[in-house]
Amino acid sequence: MRHPLRRSLAALIAVLVALLMVSCGGDDKKAAAADTTPEEILGAARSTLDETSGVRLSLTTDNLPEGITGITSAVGTATRAPAFAGAIKVVLSGTEFEVPVIAVDGKVYAQIPLTPGYSDVDPSEYGAPDPAALITPDRGFSSLLPVTTDVKKGESVRGGDNNSEILTTYTGTIPGAAMKKVIPSSSGGSFDASYLISDDGELREAELTGVFYPDSDEMTYTVTFDDYGTEKAITAP
Numbered sequence: 536m537r538h539p540l541r542r543s544l545a546a547l548i549a550v551l552v553a554l555l556m557v558s559c560g561g562d563d564k565k566a567a568a569a570d571t572t573p574e575e576i577l578g579a580a581r582s583t584l585d586e587t588s589g590v591r592l593s594l595t596t597d598n599l600p601e602g603i604t605g606i607t608s609a610v611g612t613a614t615r616a617p618a619f620a621g622a623i624k625v626v627l628s629g630t631e632f633e634v635p636v637i638a639v640d641g642k643v644y645a646q647i648p649l650t651p652g653y654s655d656v657d658p659s660e661y662g663a664p665d666p667a668a669l670i671t672p673d674r675g676f677s678s679l680l681p682v683t684t685d686v687k688k689g690e691s692v693r694g695g696d697n698n699s700e701i702l703t704t705y706t707g708t709i710p711g712a713a714m715k716k717v718i719p720s721s722s723g724g725s726f727d728a729s730y731l732i733s734d735d736g737e738l739r740e741a742e743l744t745g746v747f748y749p750d751s752d753e754m755t756y757t758v759t760f761d762d763y764g765t766e767k768a769i770t771a772p
Contacts, residue, residue, distance in 0.1 A: 573686040573705050577730065580738040581680040585672045589614035589765035592621075592669060594758045599626055600751040605720065606663045607631060618769035619666035638667035639769050653772040664718055674716055676741055676758055683707035683728055694739075701734040714745065718756075722749045737763055 584590070594609040604627050611621010618639040625632050635646040637653065643665055644653040658665055668674040689704030709726040726745030733739055737760070744755040 573688045573707075574681075576688075576703075576732060576736075577680040577683060577686060577705060579736045580730070580732050581677045583736045583763070584670060584675075584677040584738050584760065587615070587670075587763045587765075589762075589767060590670060590760045591762040591765060592619075592758070592760060594669075594756055596754055596756050598754045600748060600754055602629075603748045603751050604628075605748055609636075609663070609666055609669075611636070611666070612765055612767050612769070613666065613670045614765070614767055614769060615670070616769060617667040617671050619669070620767065620769045621666070623663065623666065625663070636666060637769065637772055638665055639771055641665075641667075642771065643667070644772050659719055663720075669717070670760075676717060676760075677738070679709050679713055679717060679728065679741070679743075680730070680738070682713045683709050683730075689729075695733065702731050702739060703734075705730045705732060709743070709745075711745075714743070718747055720749070721745065721747045723747070723753070 590613055592609070592611060592613045594606070596607055599605055599607050604625070606623055606625055608624040609621065611619055613619045616639060618637075620637050621635075623634050623636050623645075625634060632648050634648070635653075637644045643656050643658050645656045646652070647654050647656070664674070669676060672678060684707055686705055686707040689706055691701050691703040694700055694702040706727070706729045709728050711721065711724045711726065714721045714723070714726050723746035726743055728744075729742040730738060731740035739760055741758045742755060743758065744753060746753055747756065748754075
């Protein structure tokens with residue numbers, strides 16, 4: 536029979552070895568993270584967004600230039616179909632309208648105020664992109680990540696549910712031509728970008744500043760991405 540003291544010593548050694556292995560693994564992860572460039576972080580975030588089945592997307596602004604016909608918000612679910620179901624707020628002739636929108640199969644349908652049912656609309660008439668395209672790899676927000684230049688890593692903060700995540704800021708500059716593919720009304724030569732990326736590689740927020748409408752002042756759109764992996768069947772009305 537093994538002596539109780541020997542069993543206790545063996546158990547203690549096993550615990551110490553396990554703790555040492557965890558410590559070394561943590562150090563390895565920290566070293567790997569330290570070797571990852573900001574550009575690689577953005578590239579990984581792009582892949583994550585491109586591969587998800589869907590997200591809860593929100594685009595908002597508090598400073599749409601006066602006299603501009605444009606969107607102040609777009610909130611809804613965007614899926615890989617590509618498709619979108621939600622609502623868009625549009626300022627037209629100084630008045631803001633909230634318009635329920637469904638975009639699928641290359642068409643955009645909206646419930647125009649004072650008009651029964653859904654109508655087939657051209658979002659470019661309101662300075663808006665096709666909302667179904669906003670998470671597509673070629674015309675969506677993810678396409679802005681790899682072309683962002685002068686990328687710098689900023690502060691990391693806790694966030695998410697119960698503050699259980701680490702969210703890190705990355706800033707840079709987006710060429711005007713790249714932004715125009717996503718938001719066709721944009722006309723600035725370049726745009727300032729500030730991205731918020733989670734520790735598991737998800738783009739959670741993009742703050743984009745520049746000239747989004749011809750002959751207007753700079754403004755900022757804030758875009759958020761939540762509920763990665765969302766699945767929703769979106770059909771034409």
